[in-house]
Amino acid sequence: MRIGVFVCNCGTNIAGTVDTKRVASEALSFADVVYATNYMYTCSEPGQQEIQRAIGEHGLQGVVVAACSPRMHEPTFRRAVEKAGLNRYMFEMANIREHVSWIGNDREANTQKAIDLVRMAVAKLRFNNPLFSSKMPVNKRLLVIGGGVAGIQAALDCADGGMDVVMVERKQYIGGKMAKLDKTFPTIDCSSCILGPKMVDVSQKENITLYAASEIESISGYIGNFTVQIRKKATYVNWEACTGCGLCTEKCPSKKAADYFNEGLGAARAINIPFPQAIPKKAAIDAQFCRQLNGKKCGVCAKVCPVQAVDFEMKDSIVTEQVGAIIVATGYDLFDHSAYGEYGAGRYPDVISGIQYERILSASGPYGGHIRRPSDGKEPKDIVFISCVGSRDASVGRPYCSGICCMYIAKQAILTRDHLPESNSYVFYMDIRSPGKNYDEFVRRAQEEYGVQYIRGRVGKIYPRGDRMVVQGADTLLGVQVEVEADLVVLATGVESSAGAGELAEKLRISYDQYGFYMESHPKLRPVETNTAGVYLAGACQGPKDIPSSVAQGSAAASKVQSLFAHDTIETNPQVALVNERTCISCGKCIQVCPFGAIQWKELRGGIKKAEVLPTVCQGCGVCNATCPPKAIQLQHATDNQILAEVNELCA
Amino acid sequence: MTDSSPRSSAPADQTAANTQGIKIVGFLCNWCSYGGADTAGVCRFKQPTDLRIVRIPCTGRMDPLFVAKSLIYGMDGVLVSGCHPRDCHYAVGNFYARRRMEALKLFLPFMGIDTRRFRYTWVSASEGQQWQKVVTEFSEEIHRLGPNPGVGPRSGENSKISNGLR
Amino acid sequence: MKRVAYYKGCSLEGLAVEYDRSTRIVCEAFGIELVEIPDWNCCGSTPAHSYDPLLSAALAGRNLAIAADNGCDMVMTPCPGCLKSLKGAQETCEDPQQRKAFVDLVGKDVDGLKTVSLLQLLYEEVGAEALQKAVQRPLTGHVLIPYYGCLLTRPAQKARFDDPENPISMDRLIEATGATAPDFPYKTECCGATYGVTRNDFVGRLGGRILDMAARLGGEAIVVACPLCQQNLDMRQKQINKYYKSAFNLPVPYISQIIGLALGIDPKVLGLNKLCVSPRVLLEDRTQPDQEAQRVGAAVKPGPNQPGGIAGGESIQPS
Amino acid sequence: MERTNTLSIQQSRDNDFIREVEEASGQTVSKCYQCGNCMASCVYTFAYDYPVTQIMRLTQLGQRDTVLGSSSIWLCANCQACTTRCPQNIDVAQVMETLRVMSRKANTVSQRDIRVFYDEFLRSVKTFGRVFETGLLPVYNLRTKRPFTDFDLAPRLMWKGKLSFLPARIKKRKKIAQIFEVIKRDRFSKDGKARPEPLSSQTDI
Ligand SMILES: Cc1cc2nc3c(=O)[nH]c(=O)nc-3n(C[C@H](O)[C@H](O)[C@H](O)COP(=O)(O)OP(=O)(O)OC[C@H]3O[C@@H](n4cnc5c(N)ncnc54)[C@H](O)[C@@H]3O)c2cc1C
Ligand SMILES: Cc1cc2nc3c(=O)[nH]c(=O)nc-3n(C[C@H](O)[C@H](O)[C@H](O)COP(=O)(O)OP(=O)(O)OC[C@H]3O[C@@H](n4cnc5c(N)ncnc54)[C@H](O)[C@@H]3O)c2cc1C
Ligand code: SF4
Ligand code: SF4
Ligand code: SF4
Ligand code: SF4
Numbered sequence A: 001m002r003i004g005v006f007v008c009n010c011g012t013n014i015a016g017t018v019d020t021k022r023v024a025s026e027a028l029s030f031a032d033v034v035y036a037t038n039y040m041y042t043c044s045e046p047g048q049q050e051i052q053r054a055i056g057e058h059g060l061q062g063v064v065v066a067a068c069s070p071r072m073h074e075p076t077f078r079r080a081v082e083k084a085g086l087n088r089y090m091f092e093m094a095n096i097r098e099h100v101s102w103i104g105n106d107r108e109a110n111t112q113k114a115i116d117l118v119r120m121a122v123a124k125l126r127f128n129n130p131l132f133s134s135k136m137p138v139n140k141r142l143l144v145i146g147g148g149v150a151g152i153q154a155a156l157d158c159a160d161g162g163m164d165v166v167m168v169e170r171k172q173y174i175g176g177k178m179a180k181l182d183k184t185f186p187t188i189d190c191s192s193c194i195l196g197p198k199m200v201d202v203s204q205k206e207n208i209t210l211y212a213a214s215e216i217e218s219i220s221g222y223i224g225n226f227t228v229q230i231r232k233k234a235t236y237v238n239w240e241a242c243t244g245c246g247l248c249t250e251k252c253p254s255k256k257a258a259d260y261f262n263e264g265l266g267a268a269r270a271i272n273i274p275f276p277q278a279i280p281k282k283a284a285i286d287a288q289f290c291r292q293l294n295g296k297k298c299g300v301c302a303k304v305c306p307v308q309a310v311d312f313e314m315k316d317s318i319v320t321e322q323v324g325a326i327i328v329a330t331g332y333d334l335f336d337h338s339a340y341g342e343y344g345a346g347r348y349p350d351v352i353s354g355i356q357y358e359r360i361l362s363a364s365g366p367y368g369g370h371i372r373r374p375s376d377g378k379e380p381k382d383i384v385f386i387s388c389v390g391s392r393d394a395s396v397g398r399p400y401c402s403g404i405c406c407m408y409i410a411k412q413a414i415l416t417r418d419h420l421p422e423s424n425s426y427v428f429y430m431d432i433r434s435p436g437k438n439y440d441e442f443v444r445r446a447q448e449e450y451g452v453q454y455i456r457g458r459v460g461k462i463y464p465r466g467d468r469m470v471v472q473g474a475d476t477l478l479g480v481q482v483e484v485e486a487d488l489v490v491l492a493t494g495v496e497s498s499a500g501a502g503e504l505a506e507k508l509r510i511s512y513d514q515y516g517f518y519m520e521s522h523p524k525l526r527p528v529e530t531n532t533a534g535v536y537l538a539g540a541c542q543g544p545k546d547i548p549s550s551v552a553q554g555s556a557a558a559s560k561v562q563s564l565f566a567h568d569t570i571e572t573n574p575q576v577a578l579v580n581e582r583t584c585i586s587c588g589k590c591i592q593v594c595p596f597g598a599i600q601w602k603e604l605r606g607g608i609k610k611a612e613v614l615p616t617v618c619q620g621c622g623v624c625n626a627t628c629p630p631k632a633i634q635l636q637h638a639t640d641n642q643i644l645a646e647v648n649e650l651c652a
Numbered sequence B: 001m002t003d004s005s006p007r008s009s010a011p012a013d014q015t016a017a018n019t020q021g022i023k024i025v026g027f028l029c030n031w032c033s034y035g036g037a038d039t040a041g042v043c044r045f046k047q048p049t050d051l052r053i054v055r056i057p058c059t060g061r062m063d064p065l066f067v068a069k070s071l072i073y074g075m076d077g078v079l080v081s082g083c084h085p086r087d088c089h090y091a092v093g094n095f096y097a098r099r100r101m102e103a104l105k106l107f108l109p110f111m112g113i114d115t116r117r118f119r120y121t122w123v124s125a126s127e128g129q130q131w132q133k134v135v136t137e138f139s140e141e142i143h144r145l146g147p148n149p150g151v152g153p154r155s156g157e158n159s160k161i162s163n164g165l166r
Numbered sequence C: 001m002k003r004v005a006y007y008k009g010c011s012l013e014g015l016a017v018e019y020d021r022s023t024r025i026v027c028e029a030f031g032i033e034l035v036e037i038p039d040w041n042c043c044g045s046t047p048a049h050s051y052d053p054l055l056s057a058a059l060a061g062r063n064l065a066i067a068a069d070n071g072c073d074m075v076m077t078p079c080p081g082c083l084k085s086l087k088g089a090q091e092t093c094e095d096p097q098q099r100k101a102f103v104d105l106v107g108k109d110v111d112g113l114k115t116v117s118l119l120q121l122l123y124e125e126v127g128a129e130a131l132q133k134a135v136q137r138p139l140t141g142h143v144l145i146p147y148y149g150c151l152l153t154r155p156a157q158k159a160r161f162d163d164p165e166n167p168i169s170m171d172r173l174i175e176a177t178g179a180t181a182p183d184f185p186y187k188t189e190c191c192g193a194t195y196g197v198t199r200n201d202f203v204g205r206l207g208g209r210i211l212d213m214a215a216r217l218g219g220e221a222i223v224v225a226c227p228l229c230q231q232n233l234d235m236r237q238k239q240i241n242k243y244y245k246s247a248f249n250l251p252v253p254y255i256s257q258i259i260g261l262a263l264g265i266d267p268k269v270l271g272l273n274k275l276c277v278s279p280r281v282l283l284e285d286r287t288q289p290d291q292e293a294q295r296v297g298a299a300v301k302p303g304p305n306q307p308g309g310i311a312g313g314e315s316i317q318p319s
Numbered sequence D: 001m002e003r004t005n006t007l008s009i010q011q012s013r014d015n016d017f018i019r020e021v022e023e024a025s026g027q028t029v030s031k032c033y034q035c036g037n038c039m040a041s042c043v044y045t046f047a048y049d050y051p052v053t054q055i056m057r058l059t060q061l062g063q064r065d066t067v068l069g070s071s072s073i074w075l076c077a078n079c080q081a082c083t084t085r086c087p088q089n090i091d092v093a094q095v096m097e098t099l100r101v102m103s104r105k106a107n108t109v110s111q112r113d114i115r116v117f118y119d120e121f122l123r124s125v126k127t128f129g130r131v132f133e134t135g136l137l138p139v140y141n142l143r144t145k146r147p148f149t150d151f152d153l154a155p156r157l158m159w160k161g162k163l164s165f166l167p168a169r170i171k172k173r174k175k176i177a178q179i180f181e182v183i184k185r186d187r188f189s190k191d192g193k194a195r196p197e198p199l200s201s202q203t204d205i
């Protein structure tokens, strides 16, 4: 190989403490080096031209630039050599600035080190091979998993951009938690007024296909080209036919079905539409409570349905969709406060969770928007809110802050005052976390204008005394124990990852943290991307989030998808692993360790299986390479030979 | 730093004389530690010059044999540095690395190699200062230990590691 | 027959003799052989622990060592305070840093033993079901407040028994006797017994709170499993009434006495006459609701196995 | 610490104190985020000079004298409510216990009567191997100059045969006394802190 070496002075940045001339002349003595020089600013236009000129003039087949960090200018020089007709991977850099000239003043030692680094780069370059990216077509269909506000936003943004969107929601309706909320902070606008139109849009856009009451069965493929199997759960109602008239619900004799939408505060019928504005507005039977489906005689709904939509024989079905990108927006669940024995472990009917209170406040809720307490339907006079229940609490394994509860407590306390002007609200809090725009002002308003009594301290115990609840807490600012007798206690139960988040992550091959929240590629700079190309995150599935952030993330994820879909093809990174089928012993270890599921079995003729890397999925980490017993799988551009060549040069 | 090894009590001048050609190789992951070393440079944090850095994509790429061979064939110290746990660009590469490097540590004495010659650390791209500290401490340690008596021939043709690992 | 080492503790020698008596009888009734640890010594209680934790460990540990020497693998003590000391000794022994000092003082290690309270023994080794079957004289119609005290189930990592906030073992045993056990919110609240002697006002305040809640829930008696709780709530009930300006008159029997009663054992044998507040009300038979009216205030009918009812029931209450 | 308006942190902060408490209790005091749950749960808060939450805070700030001289640590009944409910998994009761031990060693026990009672209790254990309840009370009353405490209980207890007039003694009393001696001897050497053993024999066992 004919190699050229260019040693950069970088003004005095390098030449100040490194004898670049000597480095270049030493380089000439290395095997295969046919040309070496030093140059003032190699990365400048003239510098790059100098390289291109030398490539032509000396018939160079590989180039080493000894200059700054490759993290800085590798792409620049790669482009430069490419312009001169070399493959961009026939290029290496020696970092003699950040790693040499800037960290020591001993000119002799620096020069020696620079020579070593150039020698290592040359040694590696001898083992370099031209690598070529390939182009793959992009299927411009998007899958959105989860139909909460984040997923809806992402779906609508992409649909508006003209893309086909498939949305999968495991509940019978879309809207997520926000559909259950009464009003929303910090503006106190009605949740269904702002979410409702968006939900309707989802159902009306022609390029959105909605699968409600459905879950992801499996996912295969890779960026630009995923195949998704979707399990449509049996609803026992043919949704093509159902008009949402509600006759069936009216007549259904099974009146004590679980009312999930109202968080257990009311009772539903076995066949129902969870709420009047539900999208899709279709009935479904809760098999657990249906008489007919439990072997008893009924079938009333089938008889009354004007369009014969009820189908007791319905089974789950699987549909397959092809998409090019996936946005995960599966949201969150709420901490189950029965872990708190000292708060009654869920045994006291008048100790409820924040989301239950949200239903109580809601005009479409179980009490028609009148604040009543669940035990006896009385209007409460004293209401206590307790923050950080199942948040910031290491003893229940939830050390993180849920981020939304301080704000929704303030909101609920304000709304309580609006509903019941004679009532008193008390809030036990540890800290108030309200860092959004107009948020702290909102909390201040609760205290200053609405007279909500904030008490700084945690609550030790809640127990009944007579028909009221005693809340025994502390006011740490005063250093005293305090006791409040309350008619109703609202626990701000914390945010936890959505049920089944882990299993879904494994299907998607994305990672999640110890609490089940999905991990972004980079917490600051790639907040909606995952480490699996083509899979993006939006909303509370990534961590606790309020509506504004969830929506912002929905749009951010949508824009990532749009920039991906702006291309008809994508270029692959050729620095991927490659299997030598002759030496592969088919042990499968690489398949086990690959964090991205990039390796699969390939069946050769005669039924022999060999490992095969999917270049589009491989991210180039090299874990497989280090694992493979016969070293049959090699990471291109960082092969064993290349790495050892560098070390070898040093040992010499 | 304190060190109880007999070598550390060697007279200073002898140490200096012996350590002229100390060679340390560092395997740094591209995303965190290589960036950290760059940051240290950009901040002009002065460091000993014995270290030569090999850039690898991820510490998960580290084959323990890279370390073993380096030490057998005459490197005086080997430093492996990657992203902090949970910060791995490739999600879990550094967990694999940690497991392998821990195993390697147990294994080195059987090859007659002082485990102090090998170190595995985590440095992120922003931790220039931390990198300076790691390099300085490790270089000092290797200087105290002096040249690696090694197990293989130290110089000449034979010292070349055969390319490929078998 | 299950053989269990029995660490009585000083209280059961003195102010809680009836607890000792009823414990032995009930265990025997269920085929549990209690082997009293020979020449046992005081566990040192809180005073030893606050002097030096190792003193506490060594004092308690000596008893465990003797139990082990006697071939027992389980040690039961009816006193939760003693239990805490015994468990503390085991913890010290398991702590690598203190193990040597401990073994030097005590003479051997004591890790292998299982240490339990009487309540745990009854709940786990006998069980509510077996108790229910053995009941001769159901306490149906009585409302008994289960009061566990602060130490029996706390802290959870050390007690390793029942729930620290809402224990249910005593509830279940009480229910097995036929009685009703209301959901008592102060099950594990401290009654202030430690300060029985030194801080009478604490007792008044804390004991009063517990008696008050028990009365609000319609309790006829507070059932306890701790000699200190018992003394505090029973012996000092008058002092409490004075402080709290109340007139509580709630008997405070031990769980072993309640079980004994349900088994049909003579109340006197169970030491019920040793209680300061008369437990007479517990002896009313309410199994036939229609006859209840007649029985109120009537002399107690002796149970099938008992010779003479609660002799001296009245006279034990000098007031 | 006197309650003044300014606490000069650097001057009063004793880092050794924090370390000693953490080592002896095995608890990380800095984990306490001052939520107040311990204070909310502690039924003795009304009697404490510093609620237990503030004891934790003072310990974080290294306020040795204030903490070891507080009445709170001696009024704590070790009831475990705080430990059971601390969201940060701190064994608060253990910290309080550690502080009691330290305050005994430093001879800064604020509650003389409690200390006297404990001393008499231990003296009884040391002498007889068990606690002699009947003997304990009068001695305690005498020494705390409150001769009539619980006077009202005595007749009833006698009547019920619950007070004995002879101390129960165990056989191997020597062994017990020996344990006491060893502990007493090693008590100060263990942590290497040579703090003066309280001089008054009255206040030691
Ligand atoms: C009591 C309470 C009050 C609140 N008040 C406010 C407020 O006033 N203002 C505000 O800004 N925020 C408020 N919030 C926060 C708000 O609810 C969230 O920010 C918002 O709902 C997050 O939206 P999301 O789409 O990320 O998640 P979600 O709303 O949880 O939606 C996720 C959706 O994904 C679906 N899903 C989950 N897993 C799967 C799966 N495996 N497959 C298919 N679908 C799946 C779920 O069924 C759900 O429909 C409040 C929260 C609570 C608890
Ligand atoms: C002390 C401090 C420490 C911080 N530490 C962190 C941290 O550790 N982590 C973290 O996440 N965040 C941190 N932040 C916050 C972080 O700085 C901001 O979140 C971030 O910089 C916001 O980026 P931006 O692009 O919106 O705004 P900016 O960084 O302010 O950029 C706006 C740019 O627009 C230019 N500009 C302004 N007006 C005009 C105009 N009229 N025409 C043309 N150009 C204009 C400005 O010159 C500027 O270059 C910190 C902030 C501070 C103050
Ligand atoms: S199933 Fe039939 S009756 Fe029920 S809502 Fe649908 S159309 Fe109406
Ligand atoms: S068949 Fe089931 S869902 Fe239909 S009306 Fe009867 S109970 Fe209701
Ligand atoms: S947002 Fe507020 S209430 Fe919620 S966990 Fe954070 S601090 Fe606690
Ligand atoms: S303004 Fe800044 S320092 Fe103050 S509470 Fe908000 S985030 Fe914290």
Ligand code: SF4
Residues within 6 Å of the ligand: A576, A577, A593, A594, A595, A596, A597, A598, A599, A613, A617, A618, A619, A620, A621, A622, A623, A624, A625, A635
């Ligand atoms: S280099 Fe990494 S991502 Fe690529 S196949 Fe190997 S293990 Fe998988």
Ligand code: SF4
Residues within 6 Å of the ligand: A579, A583, A584, A585, A586, A587, A588, A589, A590, A591, A610, A611, A627, A628, A629, A630, A631, A632, A633
């Ligand atoms: S680890 Fe290597 S040998 Fe084993 S299957 Fe993978 S490539 Fe083949």
Ligand code: SF4
Residues within 6 Å of the ligand: D031, D032, D033, D034, D035, D036, D037, D038, D039, D052, D053, D056, D082, D085, D086, D087, D088, D089, D090, D092
């Ligand atoms: S409960 Fe725990 S965290 Fe809260 S103040 Fe007390 S010690 Fe601190």
Ligand code: SF4
Residues within 6 Å of the ligand: D038, D041, D042, D043, D044, D052, D075, D076, D077, D078, D079, D080, D081, D082, D083, D092, D093, D096
């Ligand atoms: S252990 Fe002490 S400090 Fe803790 S709650 Fe009980 S009495 Fe209070």
